[in-house]
Amino acid sequence: MVKKCFYSFLFLGLLFSCKDKEVKEVSQKVTSVKSYTYNELKPLLEKNDGKTYVVNFWATWCAPCVKELPAFEKLNQEYATKNVEVILVSLDFPKQIDKRLIPFINKNNxxxxxxxxxxxxxxxxxxxxxxxxxxxxxxxxxxNAKSRKFYEESFDYEKLETELQSVL
Structure with a gap:
């Protein structure tokens, strides 16, 4: 009897933990992307608030861009508590936001x-x-407030982190 109850309890625990995970994933789905003109974007490129910003210009149709995105995502995660913010500026066509950009964001989490x-x-x-x-x-x-560097190239995580460290 104890063994049977244990397995029932374990099953219920797994069931509820899976349900919580499903709800969490559904609530994190992106449904819109803020669109900026250059004049609206410019303040994001010139902040002087003590943070360091890593701004990547990319598009879903750009194979090297897509290939390097995991490096930016890892940097975002690793440096989130170190006053670093990653901003991904998509140059996708505005008509493709709903059909291409948002699904890409969600598919790649x-x-x-x-x-x-x-x-x-x-x-x-x-x-x-x-x-x-x-x-x-x-x-x-x-x-950041002390330094500004621009790169017209692809990155892997190690090189991206090295360049970030040179600005920090």
Whole structure:
């Protein structure tokens, strides 16, 4: 009898823990992405609040961008308590937010802040973000109050962490 009750209790515990997990996963699904013009995005690229920001410009259609996203996600997780914030700025087409970007975010369980840059004046904002940027993706900006570095290249975690450390 005790053994039977133990297994029933264990089963109920597993059942409830699975249900909690399902509810948690459903509640974490992204349903919208904030869209910015360059003028609206600019304050996110110039904060002076004591944090270090890692801003990655990417798109779901960019294979090197997608390949490096796990490095940014790991950095976001590892440095969350160290006053570092990762922001993923999508350059996907605005018409594809619901059909491509949001499903991509949910499928890959992206935890970093994701925003969409929706501004057709790329000749203006590309050079405003960094004068050396050709507009190619992926591109990354790492900055804080003391330092600002721009990279037009792909990263693996080790290289990304090294570059972050050089700014910290």
């Amino acid at each position: 992206l935890q970093s802040k994701v925003v969409l840059l929706n501004d057709v004046n790329e000749d203006v904002w590309i050079k405003a973000i960094d004068t050396t940027w050709s507009g190619a993706l992926p591109a990354t900006l790492i900055y």
